[in-house]
Amino acid sequence: MTPGARIQAAIELLDRISEGAPAEKALTTWARGARYAGSGDRAAVRDHVFQALRCWRSYACIGGGETGRARMIGALRSAKVDPDTFFTGAGHAPEPLSADERSAGTVPLGAAACDLPDWLWDAFRVSLKDRAETAAQMLRERAPVMLRVNQARASRDQVIRSLAQDDVKAEPQPIAKNALLVTHGARKVARSRAYLEGLAELQDGSGQAAMEGINLTDAQSVLDYCAGGGGKALALAARAQAEIYAHDIDPARMQDLPERAARAGARVATLETSALASKAPYSIVLCDAPCSGSGTWRRAPEAKWRLTPERLAELTEIQAGILREASHLVAPEGRLIYATCSVLRDENEDRIDAFLDSAPEWALRKMQRFDVSEAGDGFFVAHMARKDKIAQF
Ligand SMILES: C[S@@+](CC[C@H](N)C(=O)[O-])C[C@H]1O[C@@H](n2cnc3c(N)ncnc32)[C@H](O)[C@@H]1O
Incomplete structure (x- = not known):
């Protein structure tokens, strides 16, 4: 495919995504039908689509419209490339710009320049203060591997x-x-x-740093309560002598974990919810809770446009429930650790404050925020222990 044909493919995909198709699904369907596209073409089209999703709002302003075509015009202008270079109409390239398209486009300001919905730009400023703009701008770039x-x-x-x-x-x-x-x-x-x-x-750098910050000395057992694919459990298992247990409300999410653990030479036992009590109490219970993922939106940029205040409120309810349930599984001198890959206060400090208000026997021992950076995603971690006990871990 020529560079212009790749842009035309991205334009069509962005229109499908605008109509509600999930990006991954739209890309897979396109790739299946585009037998002429080699792996380099597929990667380039994917890059165009994901970059436009990261900069959905600003590209629309700069390109002068809400269509895939306007967004790709905006993408080229943002990169200081004249759209005429690719919008030639030759082969499978997009048609040349009309007079209206040439004169359309405005400079994005405020939330649009930060590529966030208005309500989230407000939430970023409340959560991150003078670091909000840097974080939002970082989320407009590709993530490091x-x-x-x-x-x-x-x-x-x-x-x-x-x-x-x-x-x-x-x-x-x-x-x-x-x-x-x-x-x-x-x-x-x-x-x-x-x-x-x-x-x-x-594994992302911030998640690694947060796991390194967990003191495992003398811990006998660690429960990764929201293990998902088990990335955090594996990071802990690489350092620990302790028994490492992984649990998820949706056990199917852990299905690859035994194979991953075997490949890493690590011992991680998966537990069904009904088996949690049989191994309790645990020296450390880690809750890497489901969240908006706002610290990771450069990897999953669709999520920032799909998140709603109602969904955020639902997530904070789930997070509160997880903290409550998990706290009962911690040994008397043990530690409860709460983490999210979100930068939003509602999911982080506010959740910890609410938990400590409702469970006064617990106290906060350590809290770390990792900003979105060249080295890692936005991440939050809080360590808690019971007030009347000297936490050992
Ligand atoms: C952020 S992901 C975990 C990522 C994982 N720790 C990793 O490092 O790859 C959150 C996980 O929490 C699980 N979850 C949601 N609600 C839960 C609950 N009430 N109890 C336990 N796990 C839950 C989800 O199924 C999801 O896999």
Whole structure:
């Protein structure tokens, strides 16, 4: 496909997404029908679509309309590329710009310039104060690809050397001890020997740093209460002598975990909800709670346009319930750890305040916020222990 044809494909996909199609589904359906598209074409079209989703509002302003075509005009103008270069009408490229299109377009301001819905731009400012704009701007960029070196199996240098043999370049990233930033060959990581042999896992830098901040000395058991795919449980298992248990309300989400754990040489036992009590109490219960994902929107940019105040309120209810349930599973001298990949106060500090108000035997011991950065997504973690006990972990 020519560069112009790739833009035309992105235009059509953006229109489908505007009509309500989920981006991944729209891309898969398109790729299935586009037999002429090679892997490079598919990757380029995907990049156009995801970048337009990150900058949905500002590209519409700059391009002068809410259509896929206007957004791609906006994308090119934003990148200081003259749309005429690609809107030629030749082959499968988009038709040349009309006179109206040439004169359309405005400079985005405020929430539009930050590519957030108005209500979320307000919530960002309340939550992040003078860091709100930087965070919003970071969410308009592509996310870094980060790896966690599996310290139980290899050193950082061994992993860097092994990746290099598969044409993947990675360098240490100071956000976490085992973090590597992939600087070349990101698409080859999943086929690299280091990855396939469990020497490294794909994991965001902030999540890694938050897991490193959990003191595991003398912990006998750790429960990852909202384990999902088990990324956090695996990060803890690489450092711990303790028994590591993984649980999720939806056990299907953990289906790949035994295989991932075996590849990493880690021991993680999955537990059904009905089995939680049989292993309780746990020295540490980690609740990596379901959330808006606002710290990760550069990876999943559709979510920032689909989130509503009602859904956010529902999520905070779920988070409150999880904290309440999980707190009963913690050993007397143990620690309750709450985390989200959100930057919003409602899901973070406000949840902790509400929990501590409703459960006065608990006290906050440590709280960390990780901003959206070149090294990691936005992330929040709070460590709590019972007031009358000296927390050991
Ligand atoms: C943010 S994700 C976890 C990500 C995971 N820790 C990781 O590192 O890959 C949140 C998970 O919480 C689960 N969940 C939702 N409500 C829950 C509940 N009431 N109890 C336990 N897990 C719940 C969801 O199914 C989802 O897999």
